[in-house]
Amino acid sequence: MLIAGNWKMYKGPAETAAFCTALRERDFSGVDVVVCPPFVSLAIAVQLLAGTEIGVAAQNVHWEPEGAFTGEISAPMLRELGVYGAIVGHSERRQHFGETDEAVAQRARAALDAGLFVIACVGETENEREAGETEDVLRRQVSVLEADENLVVAYEPVWAIGTGKTATPELAQEAHAFVKSVLGAPVLYGGSVKPENARDLLAQPDVDGALVGGASLDVESFAAICQAALPS
Numbered sequence: 001m002l003i004a005g006n007w008k009m010y011k012g013p014a015e016t017a018a019f020c021t022a023l024r025e026r027d028f029s030g031v032d033v034v035v036c037p038p039f040v041s042l043a044i045a046v047q048l049l050a051g052t053e054i055g056v057a058a059q060n061v062h063w064e065p066e067g068a069f070t071g072e073i074s075a076p077m078l079r080e081l082g083v084y085g086a087i088v089g090h091s092e093r094r095q096h097f098g099e100t101d102e103a104v105a106q107r108a109r110a111a112l113d114a115g116l117f118v119i120a121c122v123g124e125t126e127n128e129r130e131a132g133e134t135e136d137v138l139r140r141q142v143s144v145l146e147a148d149e150n151l152v153v154a155y156e157p158v159w160a161i162g163t164g165k166t167a168t169p170e171l172a173q174e175a176h177a178f179v180k181s182v183l184g185a186p187v188l189y190g191g192s193v194k195p196e197n198a199r200d201l202l203a204q205p206d207v208d209g210a211l212v213g214g215a216s217l218d219v220e221s222f223a224a225i226c227q228a229a230l231p232s
């Protein structure tokens with residue numbers, strides 16, 4: 001079970017330090033725990049979580065090792081910092097920053113080649129679900145990725161992100177099984193995961209963990225979700 005906290009554009013270095021100092025006191029043995037702070041907070045998170053089992057991942061990564069790509073960060077740069085992985089293809093990147101399936105695949109490939117662990121996000125919008133296009137969208141987004149032992153997919157229905165609307169455990173299970181029929185990789189669920197709903201979602205046979213946004217910003221609620229991932 002992997003529980004990853006996607007902090008989005010929250011927590012600068014000072015707040016990150018406070019969070020990581022509190023987090024490293026907790027015992028999460030039995031669960032893989034990862035935090036994904038903004039770029040400027042990665043160094044302090046790596047420093048404070050060194051010697052723990054908690055991993056630190058970035059929220060995006062570029063496909064070239066270096067070059068004229070203003071505003072981007074490369075996989076070797078993240079490696080140099082001691083960062084362990086990166087998210088690619090988050091729906092907010094796709095929606096607001098024009099990420100295409102091909103760019104997401106390139107980012108994933110470069111990160112894996114550089115030795116990073118990758119969480120590749122996929123998921124349909126509400127309109128796509130209502131139009132019965134969920135499987136077509138998932139197939140399109142997943143089929144550009146190549147299986148790799150360091151790749152996991154996160155199924156995040158866009159209509160469930162930050163909305164409080166969670167996919168039912170059955171609906172998540174159905175989508176996860178479909179993703180796995182296209183690509184052999186573990187699949188995390190993301191979209192309004194909270195301490196109250198985590199256990200039921202994580203109990204589904206094809207739900208291999210969670211990518212948590214809002215509820216990962218508070219140590220107590222993030223720790224409670226990690227606890228819910230422990231075998232009962």
Ligand code: PGA
Nearest residue numbers: 161162191192212213214
């Ligand atoms: P949420 O975000 O948990 O706040 O819905 C999930 C995500 O965007 O990864």
